[in-house]
Amino acid sequence: MTQTRTVSRNKLFGIPLPAGHTGVDLIISALRIIIVALIIIGAGNTLLEGRFTFEQWLALLFAGLAQGSIYALIALGYTLVYGILRMINFAHGDVFMAGAFTTVFLANSFRQSGFLDSQPLLAILILMGFAALVSMTVAVLLERIAYRPLRNAPRLVPLITAIGASFFIQYTFRGLFGSGFKAYPTVAFLRGTFSVGSINVPIAQLFVFVSAIVLMICLYWLVERTRIGKAMRSVSEDKEVATLMGVNIDLIIVFTFAIGGALAGAAGVINGLFRPQGVNFFMGFFPGIKAFTAAVLGGIGNIPGAMLGGMFLGVIEAIGPNLVLNGLGIPSANQLKDVIAFTMLVLVLIFRPQGILGERLSAEKA
């Protein structure tokens, strides 16, 4: 290690470097400049061309914020578990699916019985509670069966187990509810738009955003202001010392999975009210990946970071292709929206390796 650093410190391809710089530093600086320049050129071109109206940009922004809220809610599950166990629970997207898929049947029977139209808010609350319960159960079982026996195994072992568990959950639900696509009913009061002056925001998007914010505030309060939150933070800080202080680690870990699962389940219903289509056993996979990205973007292990990362990713996905790629003259810009999202991830990480709000992890924690 020391050797390679001495060699690369002074020369890159035979060219001497300024004192104190390594070749890697230079390449990263060049990457920063190139990516930032491309974004500025692309955005500048698009805006000068004037193809999109101001209202269209705003519509994209709101859609992005709503989509980002969903990512954020799922991302919280990743971040909570990572904060406590330092493991990535790759089956978390499927925990989200479990709640969303199971509840779609209850939602449709509420619609048929007329309950959804007569008492929409109460019905939505019941649906969210039910989905949270289902997802929570799945998450807790997941921890008990798949992760707890491996808690002291090398770190890659639970990671692979998580991927296996992900498939297990997907195909269990396929077995239970079939491979077809289902849809949530549309709720009448969510169909309109909310207008301030000339700006129109679809109520469904506003609803998603507000419910996500409310849930996140509840979570933040729970972690920062309650006894059990304090115990969670202590386990995250140092498991052994927490045990010595009388904290029941197993209980805290189960609680963490339960909270993450409940949020994912609620996100499943919120997602269903906002994007009713496409409910099937595979629906958790991509949101899971995106939410994981959001958690890393915001600084994994950090709760406000996951919220911010989710929103940021949602907005970038919605605005990025049209703003940047169109301006660069790239055909089929929308197909590349993941490229934009992940380029942003790289960009954020090369400026702030710990994520937007992340703190540098100490060697022991990381």
Next chain:
Amino acid sequence: MLARTMLLTALLLVFVVAVQADGHCDDEIGCVVLAPDDPVTIGVMSALSGPVAFLGEDSVGGVEIALNRRGRTSLGREIELITEDSLCNAEGGQTAAQKIASDELILGVVGTSCSGAAASALPVISAAGMLMISPSNTSPALTNADMDAGGLWQPGYYRTAHNDEFQGAMAAEYAMNELGAASAATIHDGDPYTDGLQAVMARTFGEMGGDVVFQGAVNKGDTDMTAILTEIATNPPDVLYFPIFEPEGNFVAAQSQDIPGLEDTILMGADGLLVAGFPAATGEAAIGMYLSGPYLSSDDYSAFLEEWDAEFGGTPPSGFHAHAYDAANILLDAIEAVAMEQEDGSVVIGRQALRDAVSATEGHAGLTGILTCNETGDCATGEALGMYLITEAEVNEGKWPPDVIWSKAEAMMDDM
């Protein structure tokens, strides 16, 4: 020395006798010899897991009903069905084909579900001397023998599914001639199937004098289509053609409602969305949407649906069950035509002879129309295609399938 020569001669003799007992195989790529108690074995390669698992369910059901109608026997033997999961991608096709090719008793395969899986399965199946008849591959490349032009055809490939050239062109003709559209936009999802279909549609529409204002793509797994729809709305087309699958197709249709500028745009999809759950899962946005797809209207098809309901319950989940039924029948007919009974009760089937028999299929009266295979394995003629219109009955009352408002066969009749 002498003893050694004699031993060699004796061994040679045993070998010759063994080959003769094998039944005089003079087929250039080998034979399948069925011992008296061997079943007639055919394979199925379908997407049985993953997001399009319904395609596999649909095809396997079609094959099962074909077997049921034959009493599950052929050549006086039981028919054994070996089912492999070929997913909907190259890796799945490769794996399934390797497994099939390792079983020397398998005579032919019904499959694969997806063109992407067929592209990697076909070289394996072809090299093994087997043949495959796909019920739902529609990519033009698969029956194009010109490798320089991207053709993927190899001996042993057949399909009862219609080539996208037919379906894409039909969508363009319908949009222009029947709907009076002057401009069109297309969306695909990066899959060779959807990309190929939109390319044919756009090309034909352009050749007919229409204006193709936008050709773009979404990703599989996208749920938010606002960005691409907003881009399309900057220059709204008369027709928006998105021959993609669920759930992305549902999202495009539903979200197009909320984009200012797309109110008057007519939505049009293809057989990927001609799925029983699509209208209900999309909601009101699906009302007035056109879907091209296989059009089946015979009495025999109604009987087929009744058998499906009795066997599996409900209706087939996708539009290729009848194609799978026809594929299985063409395969079994060919097997029965070339099988040679031996004196000892075994049966010899030449692999090349079997391919020749499938290639010679002419005027096969199937559920999907009259099938005649051409030299590169296209057995469907495109006449079994129709344009479906989704109405309120499909969305709210669960009616399925929707009514066919225009069909290629009828249009061909009118022209004559």
